[in-house]
Amino acid sequence: xxxxxxCSKCPAYCCSVYGRVRVTNRDLKRLAKHFQVTESTARxxxxxxxxxxxILRQKKDSIFSESCMFLNPVTxxxxxxxxxPEVCREFPDAQRCAYxxxxxxxxxxxxxxxxxxxxxxxxxxxxxxARRKRAGKR
Numbered sequence: 469x470x471x472x473x474x475c476s477k478c479p480a481y482c483c484s485v486y487g488r489v490r491v492t493n494r495d496l497k498r499l500a501k502h503f504q505v506t507e508s509t510a511r512x513x514x515x516x517x518x519x520x521x522x523i524l525r526q527k528k529d530s531i532f533s534e535s536c537m538f539l540n541p542v543t544x545x546x547x548x549x550x551x552x553p554e555v556c557r558e559f560p561d562a563q564r565c566a567y568x569x570x571x572x573x574x575x576x577x578x579x580x581x582x583x584x585x586x587x588x589x590x591x592x593x594x595x596x597x598a599r600r601k602r603a604g605k606r
Contacts, residue, residue, distance in 0.1 A: 480544040482559050484532035489524040491515050495553040496522075502551030524553065 483489075491499075491514075493507075500510040514537065515522050529535035538548045546552055 476545075479531050480535065480539055482556070483539045483544075483546065484529055484535040488518055488521065489536060489553060490555050491522045491524055491553050498551045498553075499548070502548055 496507050496510050496515070499514055500507045503510060503513075505513070511522075514525055516525055517523075525537045526534040527537045527539075529539070530541055535541075536546075538546055538552070540547050546556070
């Protein structure tokens with residue numbers, strides 16, 4: 469935890485707005501050990517392949533359309549914190565968290581400590597595919 473942000477006051481943007489949480493072989497080993505299953509079982513239960521990349525599965529979410537399958541929907545905290553993937557361990561990789569800054573700004577502007585601004589992340593390949601699709605309809 470940084471002095472510049474407090475994850476406990478966030479609705480878990482980092483676990484919800486990214487559709488692709490990369491999972492390495494080392495992450496699979498950590499998940500398998502945590503759940504006391506084989507790596508093959510962990511791979512099948514907790515991950516999928518998206519565009520050639522192994523990622524964590526997601527589930528429906530009450531705030532965002534989907535979130536990480538390991539996000540507790542009530543507490544908005546990670547249920548596998550000690551076994552979480554490396555990319556989650558490294559986030560945010562800066563002194564500040566942009567999501568927390570946005571959250572604090574919006575709550576201050578709205579005068580409401582419970583407001584949750586909705587954020588959607590779009591990856592470049594998804595944006596280009598949508599543009600090509602729209603251009604084809606004209």
